[in-house]
Amino acid sequence: MAPSCLIDSDDRCGPNQELLEYAEKSERCVCVAGTGFDAATQSCVVCGENEMASPVGCVCVSGFARTGGAGPCLPSDAVLPTGQDEHCEAQEDCAGYEASFCDTLVSFTCLVPNCTVSPDSCSEGKDCCDISALGLGVSTLCIAQGLCQTP
Numbered sequence: 718m719a720p721s722c723l724i725d726s727d728d729r730c731g732p733n734q735e736l737l738e739y740a741e742k743s744e745r746c747v748c749v750a751g752t753g754f755d756a757a758t759q760s761c762v763v764c765g766e767n768e769m770a771s772p773v774g775c776v777c778v779s780g781f782a783r784t785g786g787a788g789p790c791l792p793s794d795a796v797l798p799t800g801q802d803e804h805c806e807a808q809e810d811c812a813g814y815e816a817s818f819c820d821t822l823v824s825f826t827c828l829v830p831n832c833t834v835s836p837d838s839c840s841e842g843k844d845c846c847d848i849s850a851l852g853l854g855v856s857t858l859c860i861a862q863g864l865c866q867t868p
Contacts, residue, residue: 733761765789797840800827801859818855829859 730736730746738744748754748761753775755762764775767790777783777790800814804825811819811827818830832838832845839845839859846865849856 731760733763767791798829798859801829801840801843803827816859818853818858820858820860824860830855830857832857832859 733749733752734746735749736744737747748770751770752761752763753768753770753773754760755774762775764770767778767781768775769778780793781790782793783790798815800811800816803811803814803816805811805819805821805827806825807821808819811817814827816827816829818828820826820828829839829843834845834847834857842862843859844862844865845857846860847857
């Protein structure tokens with residue numbers, strides 16, 4: 718017996734899909750409004766809060782972002798830089814992160830280098846500290862609020 722498949726002629730598309738007729742006798746299934754194609758599951762998924770459908774799936778609306786590119790869409794100012802506060806023992810441990818500087822003197826965590834003091838470009842709970850006098854290869858770092866002790 719040859720392999721075959723069954724098609725419901727009244728509902729040929731999957732969940733959250735509709736049939737699009739785009740040329741004479743040509744049709745295909747597309748995601749319905751408010752859904753985006755998820756390549757991992759090969760299906761159309763409903764976009765979540767603060768998301769919108771795009772040609773590449775559900776993406777965050779303006780002013781929102783995902784932490785490290787995954788998870789829910791949060792207000793952009795609430796998204797932490799990748800790697801921030803991750804444990805490290807050497808500079809290589811922070812390579813590839815936005816928090817690319819390993820503090821091997823005090824906290825042994827990855828910190829965001831080259832921030833701006835005014836306006837303060839660090840995430841909530843952090844201050845931009847000018848550490849250029851310490852000769853560590855970076856001039857500023859985002860560190861926990863209240864800990865900056867530069868002259």
